[in-house]
Amino acid sequence: MCGIVAYNGTKEALPFLIKGLKRLEYRGYDSAGVALQNKNGPLKVFKKQGKVAELEKLLAISDGKGTKGIAHTRWATHGKPNDVNAHPHASGNHNLSLVHNGIIENYAALKLALQKLGHQFESDTDTEVLIHLIEEVQTKDNLSLIDAVRIALTKVIGAYAIVVMDVNEPDILVAARKSSPLVIGIGTNEFIVASDATPIIEYTKKVVYLTDDQLAVITKDDLQLISYENKEIPLSVQELDMELERIEKGGFDHFMKKEIHEQPVTVRDSMSGRINASEGWARLGGLEDHINRIINVNRITFLGCGTSWHSALIGEYLIEELARVSVEVEYASEFRYRKPVIAEGDIVMAISQSGETADTMAALKSAKEAGAFTYGIVNVVGSSIARLADAGSYIHAGPEIGVASTKAFTGQVCILSIFALQLAHRKGTISEPRFRELLVALEQIPRKIQQILELDDKIRFIAGELKDATNALYLGRGKNFPVALEGALKLKEISYIHAEGYPAAEMKHGPIALIDENMPIVLVATNKDAYEKIVSNVQEVKARGGKVIAIVNEGETAITEIADFSIQIPETDDIFSPLLSVIPLQLLSYHIAVMRGCDVDQPRNLAKSVTVE
Numbered sequence: 001m002c003g004i005v006a007y008n009g010t011k012e013a014l015p016f017l018i019k020g021l022k023r024l025e026y027r028g029y030d031s032a033g034v035a036l037q038n039k040n041g042p043l044k045v046f047k048k049q050g051k052v053a054e055l056e057k058l059l060a061i062s063d064g065k066g067t068k069g070i071a072h073t074r075w076a077t078h079g080k081p082n083d084v085n086a087h088p089h090a091s092g093n094h095n096l097s098l099v100h101n102g103i104i105e106n107y108a109a110l111k112l113a114l115q116k117l118g119h120q121f122e123s124d125t126d127t128e129v130l131i132h133l134i135e136e137v138q139t140k141d142n143l144s145l146i147d148a149v150r151i152a153l154t155k156v157i158g159a160y161a162i163v164v165m166d167v168n169e170p171d172i173l174v175a176a177r178k179s180s181p182l183v184i185g186i187g188t189n190e191f192i193v194a195s196d197a198t199p200i201i202e203y204t205k206k207v208v209y210l211t212d213d214q215l216a217v218i219t220k221d222d223l224q225l226i227s228y229e230n231k232e233i234p235l236s237v238q239e240l241d242m243e244l245e246r247i248e249k250g251g252f253d254h255f256m257k258k259e260i261h262e263q264p265v266t267v268r269d270s271m272s273g274r275i276n277a278s279e280g281w282a283r284l285g286g287l288e289d290h291i292n293r294i295i296n297v298n299r300i301t302f303l304g305c306g307t308s309w310h311s312a313l314i315g316e317y318l319i320e321e322l323a324r325v326s327v328e329v330e331y332a333s334e335f336r337y338r339k340p341v342i343a344e345g346d347i348v349m350a351i352s353q354s355g356e357t358a359d360t361m362a363a364l365k366s367a368k369e370a371g372a373f374t375y376g377i378v379n380v381v382g383s384s385i386a387r388l389a390d391a392g393s394y395i396h397a398g399p400e401i402g403v404a405s406t407k408a409f410t411g412q413v414c415i416l417s418i419f420a421l422q423l424a425h426r427k428g429t430i431s432e433p434r435f436r437e438l439l440v441a442l443e444q445i446p447r448k449i450q451q452i453l454e455l456d457d458k459i460r461f462i463a464g465e466l467k468d469a470t471n472a473l474y475l476g477r478g479k480n481f482p483v484a485l486e487g488a489l490k491l492k493e494i495s496y497i498h499a500e501g502y503p504a505a506e507m508k509h510g511p512i513a514l515i516d517e518n519m520p521i522v523l524v525a526t527n528k529d530a531y532e533k534i535v536s537n538v539q540e541v542k543a544r545g546g547k548v549i550a551i552v553n554e555g556e557t558a559i560t561e562i563a564d565f566s567i568q569i570p571e572t573d574d575i576f577s578p579l580l581s582v583i584p585l586q587l588l589s590y591h592i593a594v595m596r597g598c599d600v601d602q603p604r605n606l607a608k609s610v611t612v613e
Contacts, residue, residue: 002027002028002072002073002074002075002087002099002100002101002102002195003020003021003024003025003026003027003028003072003073003101003194003195004024004070004071004072004099004100004101004161004162004163004182004193004194004195005017005020005021005024005070005071005072005192005193005194005195005199006069006070006071006099006163006173006175006192006193006194006218007020007067007068007069007190007191007192007193008067008068008172008173008190008191008218008219008220009067009068009187009189009190009191009220010067010189010190010220011067011190012065012066012067013036013066013067013068013069014034014036014059014064014065014066014069016069016192016199016203017034017036017069017070017071018034018052018055018056018059018071019199019202020071020192020194020198020199020200021034021052021055021071021072021073021199022052023198023199023401024073024194024195024196024198024199025051025052025073025602026255026401026402026403026601026602027073027075027101027195028073028074028075028076029050029051029052029073029074029075029602030049030050030074030075030076030081030086031047031048031049031050031073031074031076031081031082031083031085031086031087032047032048032050032051032052032054032055032071032072032073032074032086033045033046033047033048033055033071033072033086033087033088033099034046034047034055034059034064034069034070034071034072034088035069035070035071035088035090035097035099035165036064036065036066036068036069037066037067037068037069037165037167037170038065038066038067038068038170039067039170039171040170041066041170042167043090043094043095043097043165043167044062044063044064044065044066045088045090045097046058046059046062046064047083047086047087047088048083048086049081049082049083049086051073051602052073067220068165068170068173068220069165070088070097070098070099070163070164070165070173071088071099072086072087072088072099072100072101074086074087077103077126078103078107078124078125078126078127079123079124079125080124084122084123084124085123085124085125087099087100087125087127089123089125089127089128089130089131090131091131091132091134091135092119092120092132092135093135093139094167095135095166095167095168096131096134096135096138096145096164096165096166096167097131097164097165098127098130098131098134098162098163098164098165099127099162099163100126100127100130100160100161100162101160101161101162101180101195102158102159102160102161102162102178102179102180103126103158103159103160104126104127104129104130104156104157104158104160105157105158106156106157106158107126107129107130107158110129110130110133110155110156111129111132114129114132114133114136117136119132119135119136126158130152130156130160130162131164133152133155133156134148134149134152134164135148136152137151137152144169145164145166145168145169145172145174146172146174146215146217146226147230149162149164149174149176149215150176150215150226150228150230153176153178153215153228154228158178159178159179159180159358160176160177160178160179160180161175161176161177161178161180161181161182161195161210162175162176162177163175163193171219171220172217172218172219173191173193173216173217173218174215174216174217174218175193175210175215175216175218176210176213176214176215176216177210177211177212177214178212178213179212179358179361179362179384180195180356180358181195181196181209181354181356181383181384182194182195182209182210182216183195183196183197183200183207183208183209183210183382184207184208184209184210184216184218184223185197185199185200185203185204185206185207186204186206186207186208186223186237187203187204187206189220189221190203190220191218191219191220191223192204193216193218196354196380197240198399198401200240201240205239205240206237206238206239206240207237207238207239207240208223208225208235208236208237208238209236209238209382209387210225211387213227213228214226214227214233215227215228223235238382240381241381253594254402254590254594254600254601255401255402255601256402256404256406256494256590256600256601257590257600258402259400259401259402259406259407260406260407260453260583260586260587260590261453262397262398262407263406263407263410263446263449263453263583264446264447264449264450264453265446266395266396266397266398266407266410266411267407267410267411267414267445267446267449267579268446269396269397269398270395270396270397270410270411270414270415270418271414271418271442271443271446272396274418275418275421275439275442275443276439277436277439277440277442277443280432280435280436280439281439282418282421282422282425282435282439283418283422284393284415284418284419284422285393286375286391286392286393287375287391287393287419287422287423288422289391290373290390290391291422291426293345293373294347294373294423295423295426295427296345297325297345297346297347297373298325298326298343298345298346299325299326299327299328299343299346299347300319300325300326300327300328300346300347300348300349301327301328301329301330301335301340301342301346301347301348301349301367301372302315302316302327302328302329302330302348302349302350302351303330303332303335303348303349303350303351303360303363303364303367304329304330304331304332304350304351304352304360305331305332305333305352305357305359305360306405306489307353307405307408307409307412307486307489308351308352308353308357308360308405308408308412309329309331309332309351310409310482310483310485310486310489311351311409311412311413311416311482312329312349312351312416313329313481313482313485314413314416314479314482314483314578315327315329315349315351315413315416315419315420316328316329317478317479317482318416318417318419318420318479318575319416319419319420319423321420321575322420322421322423322424322429322430322575323420323423323424323427323429324424324427324429325423325427330363331359332350332357332359332360332362332363332364333359333363335363335366335367336359336362336363336366340367340370342367342370342371342372343371343372344370344371344372345371345372345373346367346371346372346373347372347373347374347375348364348367348368348372348373348374348375349374349375349376349377350363350364350374350375350376350377350378350385350389351376351377351378351412352376352377352378352383352385353378353379353380353400353405353408353412354378354379354380354383355376355378355379355380355383355384355385355386356380356383356384356385357385360385361384361385361388364376364385364388364389365388368388368390373390373391374388374389374390374391375389375390375391375392375393376388376389376391376392376393377392377393377395377412377415377416378392378394378395379394379395379396379397379398379400379408379411381394393415393419395408395411395412395414395415396411397410397411401601402600402601403493403494403601403602403603403606404490404493404494404589404600404603406490406586409486409582410449410579410582410583413578413579414442414445414579417442417575417576417579418442421435421438421439421442437573438573438575438576441572441573441575441576442576444572445572445576445579445580448569448570448572448580449579449580449583451569451570452569452570452580452583452584453583453587455567455569455584455587456587458567459567459584459587459588459591460587460591462549462565462567462588463587463588463591463592463595464591464595465564465565466520466549466588466592467495467592467595467596469497469518469519469520470497470498470518471497471498471499471514471518471519472488472491472497472498472499472500472519472520472521472522473488473499473500473502473507473511473514473515473519473520473521473522474487474488474491474499474500474501474502474521474522474523474524474585475501475502475503475504475507475521475522475523475524475537476501476503476504476523476524476525476581477503477504477505477524477527477530477533477534478527478529478530478574479527479574479575479577479578480524480525480526480527480577480578480581481501481502481503481504482578483524483577483578483581483582483585484501484502484503484504484522484524485501486501486582486585487499487501487522487524487582487585487586487588487589488500488501488522489501490585490586490589491588491589491592493589493603493606494589494590494593494598494600494603495589495592495593495596495598496596496598496603496604497592497596504523504533504534504537505533505537507537507540507541508540515541515544515545515546516544516545516546517545517546517547519546519547520546520547520548520549521541521546521547521548521549522549522550522551522585522588523537523538523541523548523549523550523551523559523563524551524581524585525538525550525551525552525556525559526551526552526553526569526571526574526577526580526581527574527577528553528574529574534559535558535559538550538559538562538563539562542562547564548562548563548564548565549563549564549565549566549567549588550563550565550566550567551566551567551569551581551584551585552566552567552568552569553568553569553570553571554568554569554570554571555568555571556568567584569581569583569584
């Protein structure tokens with residue numbers, strides 16, 4: 001969850017570190033800190049509770065000089081957010097300093113053993129235990145920093161990405177990872193280490209992605225990778241496929257608003273080179289390369305968390321309807337601790353924006369070990385899930401900085417739509433005319449999303465009518481039930497209004513008891529196949545004094561006449577309705593949160609990439 005950035009080069013490190021922390025702040029913003037060192041100089045540590053802006057105030061009155069440094073923005077796991085628990089953490093002798101993303105699961109046992117050896121701890125964190133462990137290993141046998149880190153990590157259970165400094169070895173940084181991301185940017189006489197590529201892209205596009213159980217030894221002139229067995233590992237240098245402007249706000253007040261408005265482009269990018277209505281084909285490279293194996297599959301299992309779980313639910317509807325393959329959707333966090341039945345040849349598909357979601361990655365590993373064919377749908381190129389899966393597809397949405405996912409969701413649903421179409425076409429479960437009809441409809445989605453975005457002022461007005469609510473109920477049927485779940489999640493995440501999503505038909509089985517004049521009901525009502533039943537749902541709500549906000553197709557009249565507010569969106573085939581019906585819900589949540597004075601891009605207690613369990 002936390003964000004790490006480090007620099008070793010010939011320039012002043014602090015500007016790299018602070019700018020990097022700001023770009024990584026979506027990963028956590030409970031506290032922030034830096035440690036700096038000039039050659040042969042002392043180690044200087046500055047840390048502060050709160051966002052990076054609070055750290056900047058501290059540094060403005062401090063001596064922040066140094067050409068080598070490490071920095072951290074925190075999402076708290078062990079220990080409350082405060083100055084003491086903020087990273088970097090120091091060893092007992094104050095020679096070593098460390099930043100860490102992850103969780104050391106056996107920290108309590110290690111801490112007890114270290115206390116018996118005389119170590120004293122200042123913080124409540126598992127990270128401080130790790131730096132004391134490295135110190136103990138180093139001083140006991142008079143080891144170099146590289147050997148001390150390498151040996152200490154063999155005693156650790158858990159997930160980590162770390163960067164370590166030693167005042168007595170001023171030329172080097174040592175970095176390592178296990179189940180948490182870390183990437184190293186290669187510049188001219190300088191290296192930048194970060195949790196993801198966003199702090200790096202401004203300076204270089206040449207990067208090395210660390211993999212599990214690798215150590216990086218970094219000087220200003222050289223980068224070396226070694227294993228925990230002290231064997232050198234060849235470098236695999238990759239080119240970043242990212243542009244700097246994609247991680248800037250571009251004139252919008254918030255990243256979330258920008259990313260909502262990017263969706264006509266990002267959905268089109270997700271389709272690019274993958275469908276062609278005029279020629280009549282749909283083709284995901286990752287699927288096509290294994291098509292003979294996949295078309296004979298009996299069951300597909302989706303793994304996801306949060307928004308990705310909602311997109312997987314839509315994938316279930318699409319694949320079962322079009323390709324007639326049995327699909328199960330699992331919370332990755334539950335799947336990995338059950339004893340699921342996985343048959344050899346089953347397909348297990350992991351969906352994750354970051355490609356680093358800890359629970360999803362662990363669940364995918366267990367499925368792979370059970371003999372399943374694994375497929376990843378991720379956004380971040382080179383991420384852990386992308387490397388772990390047997391095959392997969394990138395959604396090509398570009399960096400998503402807002403913590404509440406928007407364009408990643410529509411990108412995921414777009415890929416799942418193409419997957420279902422391609423699989424159905426190859427299996428022969430839909431006719432050629434129907435296949436081509438759906439291709440035409442899918443190609444029109446980006447233009448129709450743009451039309452919905454032009455309703456922004458109307459949606460803002462409706463948001464003003466709902467901003468003081470304390471609860472909300474989101475209802476949908478069929479493929480729009482997961483959209484209702486996603487809409488409720490967005491409202492919870494960024495406005496802190498309690499909201500729940502339900503299948504509309506389930507309202508009578510409990511939730512109807514909650515309905516009164518203070519309970520807004522958001523109804524996703526674009527389904528053509530269950531239209532009359534949805535009209536009945538609206539009437540049931542209105543009969544009990546509920547306030548109805550309905551998402552309906554253009555030209556719809558029956559629901560519009562009885563709803564308090566209606567948002568009419570362009571009509572599409574029911575198969576693809578989630579790609580359109582979710583857009584007003586994103587905008588509604590955004591405007592409500594802004595009106596309530598909430599921090600839209602960095603909502604409390606959340607972080608973008610959940611790399612811890």
